[in-house]
Amino acid sequence: MSVTxxxxxxxxxxxxAHWQELAVRRRLYTIGGILFMVLAMGGSFWFANESNAxxxxxxxxxVFDFIGQLVPRxxxxxxxxxxxxxxxxxxxSLKYNYPEGRVYVTExxxxxxxxxxxxxxxxxxxxxxxxxxxxxxxxxxxxxxNLTTRRWLRFFVRRFMEVLRAFPEIVIxxxxxxxxxxxxxxxxxxxSIHTIGALGKLFFEVVENADMRAEEGLRAAGANWVERVWFxxxxxxxPNFLSYALLRLEINVRASTIIGAVGGxxxxxxxxxxxxxxxxxxxxxxxxxLFCTIVAVDQxxxxxxxxxxxxxxxEFGG
Amino acid sequence: MGAFHAxxxxxxxxxxxxxxxxxxxxxxxxxxxxxxxxxxxxxxWWFFSIGQVLANGNWGIAGIYMADWVSYExxxxxxxxxxxxxxxFPRFSPLGENPDPAWLVEKRAIVEIRPEEKGSVLTGAASxxxxxxxxxGGNEDTxxxxxxxxxxxxxxxxxxxDEVSSETVLKTRREEAVVEASVSFGSGNRVDVFPERVxxxxxxxxxxxxxxxxxxxxxxGPLPAWASQREPGAxxxxxxxxxGRAEIGNDxxxxxxxxxxxxxxxxxxxSPFWGRPAGEVISLIVSGExxxxxxxxxxLAWNNFLNNAEWQHGDVWxxxxxxxxxxxxxxxxATLVAFPLSFAxxxxxxxxRVGNFVLKRFFDFLRxxxxxIWALFFTRGFGPGPLAGISAIFFTDTGTFGKLxxxxxxxxxxxxxxxxxxxxxxxxxVQRYxxxxxxxPVFLSQSLYFWESNTRSATIIGAVGAxxxxxxxxxxxxxxxxxxxxxxxxxxILLVVFVFDNISSAxxxxxxxxxPGQH
Numbered sequence: 001m002s003v004t005x006x007x008x009x010x011x012x013x014x015x016x017a018h019w020q021e022l023a024v025r026r027r028l029y030t031i032g033g034i035l036f037m038v039l040a041m042g043g044s045f046w047f048a049n050e051s052n053a054x055x056x057x058x059x060x061x062x063v064f065d066f067i068g069q070l071v072p073r074x075x076x077x078x079x080x081x082x083x084x085x086x087x088x089x090x091x092x093s094l095k096y097n098y099p100e101g102r103v104y105v106t107e108x109x110x111x112x113x114x115x116x117x118x119x120x121x122x123x124x125x126x127x128x129x130x131x132x133x134x135x136x137x138x139x140x141x142x143x144x145x146n147l148t149t150r151r152w153l154r155f156f157v158r159r160f161m162e163v164l165r166a167f168p169e170i171v172i173x174x175x176x177x178x179x180x181x182x183x184x185x186x187x188x189x190x191x192s193i194h195t196i197g198a199l200g201k202l203f204f205e206v207v208e209n210a211d212m213r214a215e216e217g218l219r220a221a222g223a224n225w226v227e228r229v230w231f232x233x234x235x236x237x238x239p240n241f242l243s244y245a246l247l248r249l250e251i252n253v254r255a256s257t258i259i260g261a262v263g264g265x266x267x268x269x270x271x272x273x274x275x276x277x278x279x280x281x282x283x284x285x286x287x288x289x290l291f292c293t294i295v296a297v298d299q300x301x302x303x304x305x306x307x308x309x310x311x312x313x314x315e316f317g318g
Numbered sequence: 319m320g321a322f323h324a325x326x327x328x329x330x331x332x333x334x335x336x337x338x339x340x341x342x343x344x345x346x347x348x349x350x351x352x353x354x355x356x357x358x359x360x361x362x363w364w365f366f367s368i369g370q371v372l373a374n375g376n377w378g379i380a381g382i383y384m385a386d387w388v389s390y391e392x393x394x395x396x397x398x399x400x401x402x403x404x405x406x407f408p409r410f411s412p413l414g415e416n417p418d419p420a421w422l423v424e425k426r427a428i429v430e431i432r433p434e435e436k437g438s439v440l441t442g443a444a445s446x447x448x449x450x451x452x453x454x455g456g457n458e459d460t461x462x463x464x465x466x467x468x469x470x471x472x473x474x475x476x477x478x479x480d481e482v483s484s485e486t487v488l489k490t491r492r493e494e495a496v497v498e499a500s501v502s503f504g505s506g507n508r509v510d511v512f513p514e515r516v517x518x519x520x521x522x523x524x525x526x527x528x529x530x531x532x533x534x535x536x537x538x539g540p541l542p543a544w545a546s547q548r549e550p551g552a553x554x555x556x557x558x559x560x561x562g563r564a565e566i567g568n569d570x571x572x573x574x575x576x577x578x579x580x581x582x583x584x585x586x587x588x589s590p591f592w593g594r595p596a597g598e599v600i601s602l603i604v605s606g607e608x609x610x611x612x613x614x615x616x617x618l619a620w621n622n623f624l625n626n627a628e629w630q631h632g633d634v635w636x637x638x639x640x641x642x643x644x645x646x647x648x649x650x651x652a653t654l655v656a657f658p659l660s661f662a663x664x665x666x667x668x669x670x671r672v673g674n675f676v677l678k679r680f681f682d683f684l685r686x687x688x689x690x691i692w693a694l695f696f697t698r699g700f701g702p703g704p705l706a707g708i709s710a711i712f713f714t715d716t717g718t719f720g721k722l723x724x725x726x727x728x729x730x731x732x733x734x735x736x737x738x739x740x741x742x743x744x745x746x747x748v749q750r751y752x753x754x755x756x757x758x759p760v761f762l763s764q765s766l767y768f769w770e771s772n773t774r775s776a777t778i779i780g781a782v783g784a785x786x787x788x789x790x791x792x793x794x795x796x797x798x799x800x801x802x803x804x805x806x807x808x809x810x811i812l813l814v815v816f817v818f819d820n821i822s823s824a825x826x827x828x829x830x831x832x833x834p835g836q837h
Contacts, residue, residue, distance in 0.1 A: 037650070040646070041647060041650055041651075044643045044646055044647040045647060045708075047639070047640075047643055047704075048640070048644070048647060048703070048704035048708055049705060051636065051640055051703055051704060051785070052700055052701060052702075052703030052704055052706070052785065053700070053701030053702045053703045054699075054700045054701030054703070054705070056700070059699060059700045059701065059705075062699065063696070063699035063700065063709075064699070065699070066695050066698055120365075120366075123362060123365060123366070126358075126362075127359070127362045130355060130358070130359070162816075163812070166774070166811075166812050166815040166816065166819075167808065167812070168774070168777050168778070168791065168808060168811055169778060170777060170778050170781050170788060170791060170792065171791060171795070171804060171808055174791070174792065174795035174796075174804075175380075175383065177795075178379075178383060178795065178798055179375050179376055179377065179379065179380040179383070180371055180374075180375040180376075181371075181374075181375075181376075183366070183371055184366045185366060185368060185371050188366070254688050254689070254690070255778075257688055257690050258688070258690045258778050258779065258782070259778075261690055261694070261781075261782050262778075262781045262782060262792060268690060271690070271691065271694065272782060275694045275695070275698065276694075287687065287691055290687075290688060290691065291683075291686050291687055294686045294688065295682070295686050298686070
């Protein structure tokens with residue numbers, strides 16, 4: 001394929017020169033950007049490696065040793081650990097004392113320890129999502145510019161939600177751990193406070209995109225602010241609200257596991273202890289349980305969301 | 319427009335029964351959901367025994383912890399001696415080595431100081447009978463000459479008897495000593511301590527306590543609301559709200575005087591710059607004589623600031639940098655790895671169904687094995703530190719990005735790809751010019767969003783050992799006394815999150831145009 005290139009006029013040459021100049025500048029920007037990223041990443045890794053307890057290249061061959069350390073003595077050990085059945089290897093140590101920690105519901109029926117702890121973690125997530133939903137629901141209308149005309153109020157509510165969102169959860173948990181001693185309530189407080197901020201922000205953005213005609217109709221009929229919000233805005237935004245709350249529930253299950261690991265009770269604590277004590281069957285049982293629960297919660301929430309709002313895509317994470 | 323009559327409303331209701339008379343089910347649904355939520359909360363109340371835990375909570379201390387965030391306490395002890403007082407400060411007092419605060423006024427006088435050991439010499443003979451009766455209430459310093467004093471002294475006195483009796487009997491000395499101390503708690507409230515009594519003044523009310531040394535504290539008149547005593551004769555606690563409190567025991571008065579602010583934030587008490595006004599410090603740094611002959615004042619000041627024993631600025635900043643690096647490196651690495659993998663996982667780009675399925679389940683696996691689990695594993699693998707944090711964020715986010723990216727790829731506009739393909743471009747060029755320009759802004763915007771949220775996550779996983787400020791924060795909270803350091807670190811974290819939040823949303827706005835709700 002050959003294209004005959006006609007001789008360019010002066011104007012044509014100017015355009016060509018200008019285009020080439022632009023191309024050069026673009027290439028410079030790209031190279032500069034890549035160089036910057038390479039330097040930043042290199043610096044980051046160097047710094048991380050220097051300040052780590054173990055050095056990257058020394059530890060690299062051993063990093064996946066934990067997989068080897070996780071192999072239980074026989075395949076059934078995993079199920080024994082999961083369902084609190086007695087182990088044939090029981091030697092009185094913590095490693096094989098599976099039947100301990102059963103939670104008896106009746107004389108003979110019991111809930112295995114880890115499943116009970118998993119339920120605790122799920123309940124922490126559920127309670128905090130509900131609390132966060134309730135308070136975020138009230139606050140979001142005050143932060144929406146189409147419903148609240150007072151600037152200072154909007155400004156105040158938004159900054160308040162931002163602080164709740166950015167405040168490190170671990171500090172709230174740590175503070176209430178100091179006051180209330182170990183348990184689930186510090187975890188609930190920490191996760192709900194973060195949830196209020198995160199849901200409140202998503203909610204008021206939904207409210208600001210709501211159709212205002214219904215609200216105008218009610219205003220014309222003389223409805224007050226609460227009536228206008230309740231009858232004109234809420235029915236429109238509720239499916240989206242619920243869908244965001246479900247997404248938040250997924251995140252909160254993970255968050256309450258992490259908070260659990262630093263003293264908030266539930267499965268996270270059990271996992272941290274069993275990993276640090278190198279209990280292979282127990283660790284595997286908890287990881288399996290956690291994995292299945294997270295997958296189940298994600299699937300359930302995805303199914304419910306599809307029913308609520310159809311196949312609408314959502315911004316992910318939080 | 320005429321009035322709207324009741325019969326018209328009824329006619330309308332009759333015409334649209336589905337609007338005005340909803341079915342029982344749709345009317346009840348709302349109430350049922352509400353009842354369900356209430357029932358669930360009752361269940362949770364029982365399940366976590368919330369009532370009991372809240373009732374057992376140490377709420378009194380919560381207020382002190384909260385106050386510790388923004389203030390500090392100075393804790394002088396005023397001990398009662400025979401006819402004088404002794405004031406001492408704890409070793410690491412925020413006021414430095416030799417505190418002489420303006421709010422603590424001492425009155426000195428020449429007094430006869432009898433040596434404390436005298437009693438034990440005289441009563442030594444009687445003390446064997448006291449042994450089995452045990453310690454009836456006094457402590458070692460019991461110097462009473464009575465027989466009871468010996469009983470009270472008990473065992474400790476006996477031992478001392480042997481030591482002292484070998485020496486000559488100690489004589490009384492005449493010395494200058496504190497005979498009256500007055501601690502001011504602001505706005506006229508104060509505690510005046512005398513060797514034999516304590517006067518507490520708050521808001522015009524006055525409480526006088528008689529001290530029977532090493533025995534009891536007696537209250538004259540009724541106790542006001544701001545004072546408390548567990549039983550007659552026991553310690554008296556007096557509260558002055560935020561400005562502090564005092565415990566008046568039968569041997570000493572423990573003062574807790576609280577001041578707003580972060581004490582010694584710049585220089586600690588060991589630094590030569592400590593206690594100097596800001597102007598003097600600056601002039602010293604700029605043009606002063608060298609305080610340390612080996613280095614300049616600026617270097618010395620900087621060093622003292624970074625190594626401030628109480629605030630540990632250098633260490634806190636280093637740990638904060640670790641957290642930032644964890645989030646940054648983990649997110650960038652995950653983006654780089656997930657980018658090519660997502661092309662292989664997208665159904666419309668690589669036609670291999672098995673490959674798509676396996677990769678997508680792999681992404682789900684990485685994502686669903688929680689960041690916590692990865693963090694715990696890698697902390698075992700690499701040892702505590704940012705490498706573990708980077709790896710945990712990298713593994714989790716590779717899963718998340720893989721899923722998000724492949725979903726974005728499956729929703730692209732096919733026309734551009736067809737156009738590039740129709741001119742005979744190679745498969746790689748088709749992706750480069752037909753697909754990447756469409757999805758790159760979305761990809762980058764998602765990565766930026768996660769960069770910002772990972773900064774927060776990195777704080778939390780740090781606490782389980784993955785390095786960074788999380789661990790430092792956790793350690794500071796565990797001591798239960800360093801809440802002001804917690805506040806400092808929280809402020810730094812909030813600042814970093816705020817800055818990154820703005821950078822990330824500014825970049826995202828440039829990438830994908832204006833977002834709703836960013837005001």
